[in-house]
Amino acid sequence: MRNYSIALPFWARAFLLAGLAGVVLGAGLIAYRFYDRPTVLSVAVGSFDGEAAKVASVIAARLQATKSAVRLKIVPADNVLDSAKIFAEGKTDLAVVRADVGDLSLARSVALITKSVLMILALPGSQVTSIEKMKGHTVGVVGGEINQKIVEALKAEYDLGDKVIFKNMAPADTPGAIQSKAASAFVLVVPLSEKYISLVRRFFRGGHNSFPALIPVESAGAIADVEGAYESFDIPQGTLRGNPPVPDADLTTLRVATYLVANKKIDPDTITTLTQALVTARNDLVRDQPLLAGLTAPDTDPGAYIPVHPGAAAYYNGTQQSFMDKYGNWIYLTPMVLGALASIFATAWRFLGGRQEPAETTLRSLFALPRRIREVKSEAELTEIENQVDQALDAEMASAIRSENAQDISTLVSMAHRLEDSIYRRRQMLAEEPAGAIESNRHTSF
Numbered sequence: 001m002r003n004y005s006i007a008l009p010f011w012a013r014a015f016l017l018a019g020l021a022g023v024v025l026g027a028g029l030i031a032y033r034f035y036d037r038p039t040v041l042s043v044a045v046g047s048f049d050g051e052a053a054k055v056a057s058v059i060a061a062r063l064q065a066t067k068s069a070v071r072l073k074i075v076p077a078d079n080v081l082d083s084a085k086i087f088a089e090g091k092t093d094l095a096v097v098r099a100d101v102g103d104l105s106l107a108r109s110v111a112l113i114t115k116s117v118l119m120i121l122a123l124p125g126s127q128v129t130s131i132e133k134m135k136g137h138t139v140g141v142v143g144g145e146i147n148q149k150i151v152e153a154l155k156a157e158y159d160l161g162d163k164v165i166f167k168n169m170a171p172a173d174t175p176g177a178i179q180s181k182a183a184s185a186f187v188l189v190v191p192l193s194e195k196y197i198s199l200v201r202r203f204f205r206g207g208h209n210s211f212p213a214l215i216p217v218e219s220a221g222a223i224a225d226v227e228g229a230y231e232s233f234d235i236p237q238g239t240l241r242g243n244p245p246v247p248d249a250d251l252t253t254l255r256v257a258t259y260l261v262a263n264k265k266i267d268p269d270t271i272t273t274l275t276q277a278l279v280t281a282r283n284d285l286v287r288d289q290p291l292l293a294g295l296t297a298p299d300t301d302p303g304a305y306i307p308v309h310p311g312a313a314a315y316y317n318g319t320q321q322s323f324m325d326k327y328g329n330w331i332y333l334t335p336m337v338l339g340a341l342a343s344i345f346a347t348a349w350r351f352l353g354g355r356q357e358p359a360e361t362t363l364r365s366l367f368a369l370p371r372r373i374r375e376v377k378s379e380a381e382l383t384e385i386e387n388q389v390d391q392a393l394d395a396e397m398a399s400a401i402r403s404e405n406a407q408d409i410s411t412l413v414s415m416a417h418r419l420e421d422s423i424y425r426r427r428q429m430l431a432e433e434p435a436g437a438i439e440s441n442r443h444t445s446f
Helices: 010-036 051-065 080-088 144-158 171-179 194-203 220-226 268-285 290-294 310-316 323-352 360-374 379-403 406-432 435-445
Strands: 039-046 070-077 094-098 107-122 138-142 165-169 185-191 230-235 251-263
Touching (some): 039 051, 039 268, 070 080, 070 268, 080 144, 080 251, 107 268, 107 310, 144 165, 144 185, 144 220, 144 251, 165 171, 171 185, 220 251, 360 406
Parallel strands (some): 039 070
Antiparallel strands (some): 094 251, 107 185, 107 251
C-alpha cells in the first residue's frame, strides 16, 4: 500500500495557526470577561414608610458608581414581613429583615442595620399605667402582623391571654385611631432616631395634657431570656419630650435588631467583598443618609440569634484570605502552564518551518521492505517496489533536510543504502534464474 506525504504550503500553515491563535485568544477574552463581570445579588427591602428601599437604592447606586465587584438589585417589598417571606421562598439572595419576623432559617447576618425599640403608649389621661392594667382594654398594634411575635411574648410573660384585645392597624390609620380613642394604648416598634421619634410625636398632636405616657416592660430581661430575638433596653429619660420629660426616667422595654441577611449558601468570598463594599459606602454616604449611621457589624459570636455569615465574619474579624491563600495554587501552576505553552509554541514553530518527523507508519513500511524484496518473483513487481521506495525516501529526506535534523538524514541514508542493496541483489538473482524455474515458482506460490 502506497504512503503519500502531503505538505501544506507555508502560507496555509501560517493561516491555520493564526486562526487557531484567534480562537484561543477569543476564548480567553470571553473567559476573562465572564470572570471579571460583577456579581449581582438581589435584596428584598421593605418598610412601612419606604425609607429602607430608598436607602438601599442609594447604596446600590454607590456600588455601581464605584464599580464594585458585587452589585445589588433591589426587590421592593411592602414591609419587613414581606421582605422576610420573599427571602424565605428563595426569591432573593439577601434581605433586610427584623430578627423577630418571618422564617430566617436560611439567613446569615451580614450587617446590623438598626435596632428598633418597643414603645407602649397610653392615651393622655388613661388609667393604663402598666401592662397589668391593660387587662380589660383594647390595645392597638401599629404594624399589625409584623409585631405579632412581640405581642405573643407580652401575652405569655404577663398572662394577658384573652384579657386584652389586641387590634391590628396600619401606621397610616393610627392618628385617626388615637383621635377617636379606638384603643386605650398603642404598641409601636421603631428605631430611636429623630425621624421616627418625630413620627410618634405627630401621632399625638396637642398641648402638654395630650401627650402620651410610656408604659414600661419590667420583665424585659425575662422575655429576652426566652426569646433570643429581643434584648432588654432602657429608653433614656426625655426621649419623646424634654420638658416635662417623657419618659420622666429611664424606662425599661424591649429592643429588636434589623439585619441585612444573606442566604447561607452564598459563596463566602462574595459576601466578604459585599461587606467591605457596604462599609465603605456607609462611610461615604452617612452624612447625607443619617439612617446609615446604625449600619455596623452584627454579633459575630457563635451563639448569636442569627449566625453571622462566614464571609462577613472573615471581614469583621480580619481573617480574609491573603493573596497567597487565594492565588497560591495559580502561582504554583503558572510555571507548568507556561511550560506547556512553550511546548505548544515550539510545535507551532516547527509546523511553520515545515518540519515533519518521519511518519512512524512510513518507517515501519520501509523497514519491512527487505523481507518483501527477497520474496519478489518478477522484475515488474521489483520495479514497482523500487518506485515506492523512491517516492517515500524523497519525501522524508526533503522534510529532514528542511528541518536540518542530522539524525533523521542519517537514518534515511542508511535505509536507502540497505534497500538499494536488497533490490540490486534480488534483481541479480532473478536474472540468473532460468525462465522455467521462475514460472514454476510463480505457480507454486499460488
